Amino acid sequence: MTSYGDSFVEALEKLKKHASWVILCHENPDGDTLGSAFALYSLGRREGKKVSIYSKDDRPEVFSFFEYFDELRSAEKLPPDEVKGALLVAVDTSTEERSLANLPELLVACADSVNIDHHGDNALYAATNLVAPKASATAEIVTRLMEAYGAGITRGEAAALYTALTTDNGSFRYNSTSVESHRCAEILLTAGAVPSEIDDRIHENMTEDVLRLWGAALTRTELFAERRCAFFWLRGSEISAARATPNSLDGLVNMLMRIKGVKVALLLAEIGGRNKLSVRSRAPYSARDITARFGGGGHVGAAGAKVDGDFDGAIARVREEAEKYVRVGNPAGK
Ligand SMILES: [Mn+2]
Structure with missing residues (x-):
């Protein structure tokens, strides 16, 4: 299991409890914020929740193989009514400035909030801050959350999470790569992620x-x-x-x-x-x-x-x- 502590348990409880999730990616979204967000989005849908994903900037086409890719919406700001009664889930976003322009307002308007991240300088802006600086990607934390959630991980979710993991830790080469990174990879490969296919999509794909x-x-x-x-x-x-x-x-x-x-x-x-x-x-x-x-x-x-x-x-x-x-x-x- 995991050693993420109380905030992990709290985040998990909140994800289970809330019937509506608004997932927020960081600006200029990368593989980690998107892969983590789409995996959670897919889980939420399978669980019959009302889910949405937003980012300030457009979706990079390189990740168009993610399931539900077209569901990501670009918005500079969100009307506060949009998050009323919902759990706000920020992924891989170290500061409020890197999120939607009116995040402070949304944090007040939402029912509750969870900040899932691995940046050591995270500003801890949400009600629950699940921040693990040792994780090589936010996807490591999300993989463990999904495992603990108990609804399994689909092949599509595994592909999104593996993409997130491998883009953030340089294909397991950066010094952030740990035993836990490889353990998460094991979980994701077991759930159907195919590393060679993902690597082709991400790296062998330049004009x-x-x-x-x-x-x-x-x-x-x-x-x-x-x-x-x-x-x-x-x-x-x-x-x-x-x-x-x-x-x-x-x-x-x-x-x-x-x-x-x-x-x-x-x-x-x-x-x-x-x-x-x-x-x-x-x-x-x-x-x-x-x-x-x-x-x-x-x-x-x-x-x-x-x-x-x-x-x-x-x-x-x-x-x-x-x-x-x-x-x-x-x-x-x-
Ligand atoms: Mn990241």
Whole structure:
């Protein structure tokens, strides 16, 4: 079973008790928030509950193989009446800002709320906060919740959860991967998830233009701070010319970690008019501490932020802050 403690039991009781669930994914939804949400959505439907899923941003097509994919609705805000009498379930969402724009209002209007997440900097904004920073994906927690729920896990739910798990822990390669990650994989494979099929959908699915876009980024790799930092960037014009979605850049920043000796990897991409910074790190450095300098956050080893200002200014600031951080700031990391 599990060692998630009282909040796990509480979340489970609330899921069982409420006849209506409103499931919320984080902005720019990724595999983990979507896979976890769709698995819960499917369980709710099987249990005869009234369920809905929302996210601020559009659904990435790469996950279109999820059952009920078309049921996800994009909304900047929800009318509070929409959550009246319902259990609000936020998945993989560390802060209220990453959810729908009026989450604080929805938290007041709903019958009850559960926040299921694995970000160590989660702001604990719900009535029940089931937050497990050691989990390599929110999907690990949801897998255990579904197991404990006692209604089984269907093949479709297993595929969604396995996708969530493997996209968040880098196909079981990142240092977040644990015995529990593999135990969850065992549960999901037993329930019918097929890893090779899922990997084909997620990774062997790039357009030629996006592959060349990755190439453009890789070609301009810069190393600094005694080659401990690696950095590249992509302009909005390049991203739109390749018809790339934010999800088609997933995993790109990790390529920099393949360079021998690199401890901090940084990608700055101009997406939807914002300068999006993605950072990866290995000990003793903390990606989260670097992104915190720009008002962002995430995990110790993987974090993100939005950098204000024009793109060229943002490039300069990222380089400067990362260099300062690695050379003089917090070299002990966390
Ligand atoms: Mn996650």
